[in-house]
Amino acid sequence: MDYDDMLDRAMSETPDIEGSSERFEVPDPEVRQEGNATVVENFQSLCDRLGREPDHVLQFLQTEVGTSAHIDESGRARLTGSFGADRLGTAIDEYVDEFVRCSECGLPDTRLEREGDALLLRCEACGARSATSG
Missing domain, CATH: 3.30.30.170 (Defensin A-like)
Structure with missing residues (x-):
């Protein structure tokens, strides 16, 4: 398998996160x-x-x-x-x-996680983790 084949395979298996943050609209x-x-x-x-x-x-x-x-x-x-x-x-x-919204990349692809007493926002797009006030 050459580089281009591996790159194509990697791209096809990567989740689609490339849209702008405008795709996320809150009613x-x-x-x-x-x-x-x-x-x-x-x-x-x-x-x-x-x-x-x-x-x-x-x-x-x-x-x-x-x-x-x-x-x-x-x-x-x-x-x-x-x-x-x-x-x-x-x-x-x-x-x-x-x-x-992720404080690093601005995308809404996040989930809340509890770690001890802290509530963290984990971004599935960029991998960032940040503490919230909640």
Whole structure:
């Protein structure tokens, strides 16, 4: 097997990570008021898109906007108080920066790992590991 054959084989077995970070778009939160609560209708699909556990995302949102919240039986987030889509969208963007995008390469191909008491963000694209505040 010559060099070109080995290179072709290596390229065919390498995961496709070369796209720009624009391939990763987070949908805007769909919010509506329901009494004294703000309901994020598409919360479950947001979490699915981020590849993160809904409880972790909800805990971050509660801290960011300073309220209590829970996930109802249909997978929607219910936050106590009135919050606009802009405010929750900003909080979700902050979550993405802290817990989804790699601090080294900027790609979203990451996963959260617990190592002792520390929560680490491990990038599957570049191999970087960084500590998070969570």
